[in-house]
Amino acid sequence: MYLRAQNVSKVYQEGLLFRRRRCVLRDVTVEIEEGHTLGLFGPSGSGKTTLARILAGLDHPSSGAVIFNGIDLREMRGHVFTEFRRSVQMVFQDPESSLNPIKTIGRSLREVLDLLRIPGDEQAGIIKEALEVVGLSEEVLCRFPRQLSGGQNQRIALARALLLNPRILILDEPTASLDVSVQAQILNLLKEIQRRRGIGYLYISHHPAVMRFVSNSVCELHNGMVTFRGPVEKWETGAEAGARSTST
Amino acid sequence: MSCGISAKRSLPSNPGALIFLAFLLIALLSPYLAPHDPWKRYEPYLGPSRDHPLGTNDMGNDILSELMFGSRVSLGVGLGAAIIATLMGTIIGASAGYFRGWMDEVLMGITDIFLMIPQIPLVIVVAAFLKPSAIMITLIMGLLWWTSLARIVRSRVLQVREMAFVEAAKVIGFPDRHIILTDVLPNTIHVIMPKFMLTVASAMIAEASLSFLGLGDPNAKSWGMMINFAFSRGGFLNGCWWWYMPPGICITLSVLSLVSMSMLLEESREDEHVAS
Amino acid sequence: MSLLELRGLSVRFDTPAGSVRAASDVSLVLEEHDTLAIVGETGCGKSVIANAILRLLPENASVTGSVIYRGMDLLKMSEREISRIRGREIAIVFQNPSAALNPVHRILDQVSEPLLIHLGIPKRRAVHEAEGLLRALGLNGAGRLYPFQLSGGMNQRAMIACSSILRPKILMADEPTKGLDQSMVKNALELIESVRSESGASLIMITHDLDVALSSSDRIAVMYCGEIVEMGRTEDVLCNPDHPYTKALRESMPDRGFRPIPGNTPSMIDPPEGCRFHPRCPFKMKICSRERPSLNNSCGRYVRCWRCI
Numbered sequence: 001m002y003l004r005a006q007n008v009s010k011v012y013q014e015g016l017l018f019r020r021r022r023c024v025l026r027d028v029t030v031e032i033e034e035g036h037t038l039g040l041f042g043p044s045g046s047g048k049t050t051l052a053r054i055l056a057g058l059d060h061p062s063s064g065a066v067i068f069n070g071i072d073l074r075e076m077r078g079h080v081f082t083e084f085r086r087s088v089q090m091v092f093q094d095p096e097s098s099l100n101p102i103k104t105i106g107r108s109l110r111e112v113l114d115l116l117r118i119p120g121d122e123q124a125g126i127i128k129e130a131l132e133v134v135g136l137s138e139e140v141l142c143r144f145p146r147q148l149s150g151g152q153n154q155r156i157a158l159a160r161a162l163l164l165n166p167r168i169l170i171l172d173e174p175t176a177s178l179d180v181s182v183q184a185q186i187l188n189l190l191k192e193i194q195r196r197r198g199i200g201y202l203y204i205s206h207h208p209a210v211m212r213f214v215s216n217s218v219c220e221l222h223n224g225m226v227t228f229r230g231p232v233e234k235w236e237t238g239a240e241a242g243a244r245s246t247s248t
Numbered sequence: 249m250s251c252g253i254s255a256k257r258s259l260p261s262n263p264g265a266l267i268f269l270a271f272l273l274i275a276l277l278s279p280y281l282a283p284h285d286p287w288k289r290y291e292p293y294l295g296p297s298r299d300h301p302l303g304t305n306d307m308g309n310d311i312l313s314e315l316m317f318g319s320r321v322s323l324g325v326g327l328g329a330a331i332i333a334t335l336m337g338t339i340i341g342a343s344a345g346y347f348r349g350w351m352d353e354v355l356m357g358i359t360d361i362f363l364m365i366p367q368i369p370l371v372i373v374v375a376a377f378l379k380p381s382a383i384m385i386t387l388i389m390g391l392l393w394w395t396s397l398a399r400i401v402r403s404r405v406l407q408v409r410e411m412a413f414v415e416a417a418k419v420i421g422f423p424d425r426h427i428i429l430t431d432v433l434p435n436t437i438h439v440i441m442p443k444f445m446l447t448v449a450s451a452m453i454a455e456a457s458l459s460f461l462g463l464g465d466p467n468a469k470s471w472g473m474m475i476n477f478a479f480s481r482g483g484f485l486n487g488c489w490w491w492y493m494p495p496g497i498c499i500t501l502s503v504l505s506l507v508s509m510s511m512l513l514e515e516s517r518e519d520e521h522v523a524s
Numbered sequence: 525m526s527l528l529e530l531r532g533l534s535v536r537f538d539t540p541a542g543s544v545r546a547a548s549d550v551s552l553v554l555e556e557h558d559t560l561a562i563v564g565e566t567g568c569g570k571s572v573i574a575n576a577i578l579r580l581l582p583e584n585a586s587v588t589g590s591v592i593y594r595g596m597d598l599l600k601m602s603e604r605e606i607s608r609i610r611g612r613e614i615a616i617v618f619q620n621p622s623a624a625l626n627p628v629h630r631i632l633d634q635v636s637e638p639l640l641i642h643l644g645i646p647k648r649r650a651v652h653e654a655e656g657l658l659r660a661l662g663l664n665g666a667g668r669l670y671p672f673q674l675s676g677g678m679n680q681r682a683m684i685a686c687s688s689i690l691r692p693k694i695l696m697a698d699e700p701t702k703g704l705d706q707s708m709v710k711n712a713l714e715l716i717e718s719v720r721s722e723s724g725a726s727l728i729m730i731t732h733d734l735d736v737a738l739s740s741s742d743r744i745a746v747m748y749c750g751e752i753v754e755m756g757r758t759e760d761v762l763c764n765p766d767h768p769y770t771k772a773l774r775e776s777m778p779d780r781g782f783r784p785i786p787g788n789t790p791s792m793i794d795p796p797e798g799c800r801f802h803p804r805c806p807f808k809m810k811i812c813s814r815e816r817p818s819l820n821n822s823c824g825r826y827v828r829c830w831r832c833i
Contacts, residue, residue, distance in 0.1 A: 044705050056419050085421035098412040102434050111430070112420055149789060150566060157416065164420060179565035179732055184776035185784035206705065209778030 039215030264508030332390025341401030
């Protein structure tokens, strides 16, 4: 399975009187394959998140197409669209706000299973298993998101996406607002899940070291244009030379 | 829940809530609480006495009993109109804000048209042409007063729909109805509830004004109607303070209690913001 | 006499869920011209300490211990006296510059405001002085603009200008680099350093980023679960850590290959008995779960661990 953005551009119209066109993405082509991680690197404002939202079907490109398994997203209807919706999932940057603050964790997870029409008596087992995968105990189920730490919330968001058994997972800076030690936990968890389930990742980050750690290949964006595409070994970024490194 | 917890904690100790609860109980239990039948005639123009704690009017009706039965009409019209207005405002505002696009344009266009209608004059005209009844007045006010709520709900929904958890729900593939009902509206309720309280209060005042102008339902003894009778049948001239003062005080108290509850709900929401 | 000294500072928040021990028994010393970094992860109590020093904590906080600034205990001062210390003697640079600046006032007015209020300088001279400072910080001409018209980095500069215009003796920076792009982090740190060295102030840098601590401070205090677990010269502590938590934190850094610390940060309502790190510690001994180690000093290096006695 694969998810591809084919020559995608995104233009926003701005201003009330004088319509200005702001081009966020210009002719971007990226492809995510199962079992591989594509790193999407770029400074803030380079269009990374817009591309991720377009790939997840949350936004529409001004031109170009999103293609999932050979079918254009715009032509998908009914059953095929449901298939796409379940196979492509997204994890957001801020873990606290990606869960509804007034639903308990248990309810947030159970409603996904209700959506999948899984009978109530099987749900407890599935949820327990899902929590084990992300390394949480069942006591979190009766809590609210604000009663958990950022790392725990991000694990829940991940567990929730994994309940749908996705083939492609779009990760929009999932560790940007987390502490370094928690970031290390989440990154290792993501690698472990990929090894076991063979999910394809699109990993967005502005951190070169994180990029090198998770990705197989890298796509670098600057001002909405692709400036590098290739395997991570060949990747070198201008920002990297200036990047701080802890001298040891 | 975020709005609920602190509001739930502070509501029972709020004097406004207690007063409003008392009025509600009196309205519900008026057949058991009222000392007399409000339509039954006793000696007219009696001052307060043991048998008639608030005296009688020109027809000899017991004022205290009238007052208790009157609360049913006044509160009924207020709550009824507010419920209709809130339901309409919430549905229209939420649909416009959530779906955006042509739906937003059409619904907000309709809202703008309704905002242009001069509301009280329209109610007066309609009440004058149709046979005025309490239900009719409730319906008209309910169908006219949803506009400001629709705008408030829409702007809040526009905020909520951009939050990551709504996007997450869309990515998972929940139907729009599920997202609106369980994700968007519960996070909007704290702007709806204070506005609901204020709508109840203003509907009660409007009903009283209409009745005072003689455009109310003459068969339903509301508080406004009582003041109208006191005014037109010489209660003011003859100095029968027990006749016109109690309904006035009741209207003022219930409106104040509603406003104070509304303020409390808003404050508890601000506290939540500070805490988070 | 040292400039600022915390002696056994403890902060407790009373919440419906129980009392949160946000900081317990924190003692440290700040000399003049000193730069001290307080590092730790979310919820370890590092920001609480900064707010406790200036008494900016919410009402449900109870603070014990003492904060001695030039021989005066800040915790025993009246509200009038402490407000003379705030901003003038000890200033704080807040985390989110776009939120900490008032959106409806011009930058210049906000920067010159401390001069008007604290020193009672006439408006024209205050504005003149503020303009000079903004020029020195590279914000020439931005004074007439509103915060929303500036970028995040420029707001950060304006924020630093607001905090430093009274030439405070101590500058506290609360996560000044959080949410900034890599290139802007460097700029922000250079800016703080230049302001600090120019006015001869001491710096307390509160951060979760060990890189930031390394490039901005001489001394470092590592906090875990409300306690200082290790304190000493920054380079010594970070390159050659003694406490197991500091070691584990270094291991989870990008250049060491993201090796995570097992387990979760414990709850601050009910912290573990004995050493607070023992449930996650790879070098745990029997005594660790029973008795709480004290902060031991050996040659200027303080470590709170039973293995280092």
